[in-house]
Amino acid sequence: MAPGVNAYLFAHYYGVAKRANAAVVIASTALSILPIPFWLHLLP
Known part of the structure; x- marks a missing residue:
């Protein structure tokens, strides 16, 4: 989830x-x- 949130934040910041x-x-x-x-x- 964290990479998705980071990508969303970058998209929001740059407006694309x-x-x-x-x-x-x-x-x-x-x-x-x-x-x-x-x-x-x-997984154990």
Whole structure:
């Protein structure tokens, strides 16, 4: 999540691709709902 937030902050600061970046951050957060618990269960 931190890299997504950093990318959003840079996009907001420079005023480019704000909507696209926000959409990618939201989509990647939503898509991580299943893989993250799987990896947390798999790894010791």
